[in-house]
Amino acid sequence: MPEFTAGRPTPLALRLPDGRRLGLTRYGNPAHRPVVFHHGFGSSGLELPDEPALLARRQLQIVAFDRPGVGQSSVYRPLTFSSFADDVAAALDALDIPGPVGVMGWSVGGVHALALAARHPARVAAVQLLSTCLPLGEPAAYRRLSRTWKLLRWGQTAFPWANRTTFLWLSRQWARRPDAAIDWFIRLMRAEEARVTARYRALLRDAAVQGFANHGRGVYDDAQAWCRRPGFRIEDVHAPVRLWHGADDGVWAPGNIPYVAGRLPRATVQLLPQQGHMLYLENWPAILEEMSGLLPALVPPL
Template identity: 80%
Template sequence: MPSPTAGHPMPLTIGLPDGRRLGLTRYGHPAHRAVVFHHGFGSSGLELPDDAALLARLQLQVLAPDRPGVGQSSVYRPLTFPSFADDVVAMLNALEIREPVGVMGWSVGGVHALALAAQHPARVAAAQLLSTCLPLGERAAYRHLSPLWKFLRWGQIGFPWLNRTTFLWLSRQWQLHPDRTIDWFIRLMFREEARVTSRFRALLRDAAVAGFAHHGRGVYDDAQAWCRPPGFRIEDVRCLVRLWHGQADGVWAPGNIPYLARRLGGAPVHLLPGQGHMLYLENWPAILEEMSGLLDEETEI
């Protein structure tokens, strides 16, 4: 493991109790309060802005683990939301982080953040859900899905071989032609998502290349886990929670975010006009400021 520094993002690899590897990226100084960031679907822990000065001022470090089959993390085919929550706790133990941490999740990473808070409440002080999704395989949440997301779940469950082939093909494109591939995705995006992705093009390109490592196996397993019963109850989340969502989100429309907030005990929602699914990139300083305040508040209780 590289020696700790306070500078730019540092890649780390730790051994898990069952012999697998877990790769992660550390942003900030290892002596500062820890925040765990769960990356989005088809991406990796490289998707965060590098703002060492802001982290130093807030005395935060952000740990962004790669889910199984992503980046340097070993493939783990029986991936579930609870199994990755256990991996994150093993990561915290290996890094000798004992105090409760902040947790963030972007997009489907928000469901992984909820799983960590629900499964290991003593390890989580506060959570932020950034453009989060619902668990597609939960019966209660399924009724709130749009027809498109119901169709996508049906396709993932009903035709797994087709999805596996698609992710394998996309993996090859990302590895062989990363610039051409991200430009292709930008052309397919809704306007607001395309605008932000163009602005952070290099960062998101590199994050996707790592996301589609291992022949796209991690993306496929993540999709399967997302579509199966989640294995935890949203109502078991007891920590402080804040939701951030864009009114112009073209990936996950904001209509069911109040429903999720109600299931989290009426958690406050930042509903941002004119912003889309990538809002975490343009609001990163404000998000970190809020997390710092939540951790301060939890410490005072």
């Protein structure tokens, strides 16, 4: 296991109880208060800004796990929100982090963050949902979906072989021509998402290369998990939850956020004007400041 190097993200890989490998990236000092980060769809734990001085001031470390099939993590079938929540709990034990921890999730990572808080409430002190999505396979949430999202879910479940082929093709593009791949995605984005992605182009490019590793298997399995019943109840999350969302989010409509907050017993909403789906990148200092205030203070050693 690599040793911690001050000022640099540290890649690690753990063995889970069933022998599978789980990759992660650790940001900040391991002696500081832990925060688990759940990455977005088609990405990896490399999608975070490297801000060691900021983390040190807030006395935080970020542990960003790669979901099965992403980066160094073994492929696992069938992946579910619940199975990955259990993987993270086992990994925290392996890292000697007893909890409670802060939990963040960006985009579909927000659903994974909720799953961890619902299944392992004693391990979670607070949750931040950053441009979160809904679980596509939950009947109550499905009724809230736009026509586009319903169509995407239908395609994923009705034609899995077509999606598997698509993700395999994309994995080859990210592996062989990563710069061309991210430029292509930027051209497909709405204006606000394209602006921020272009600004953080290298970071998001490298995160996506790892996200589409293993022949795109992790992305495909993540999509399948997203379309299944989630295996947990949103209402069972009793930790305080803060929802950060952009009023100009071109991926996930902000109108769904009050609905999510209404199902969470201790939720508050931060709706940011003129911000899109990538808001976590431009608001990272404020997000960390808020998480620092939500977690217990660090007790100095005797």
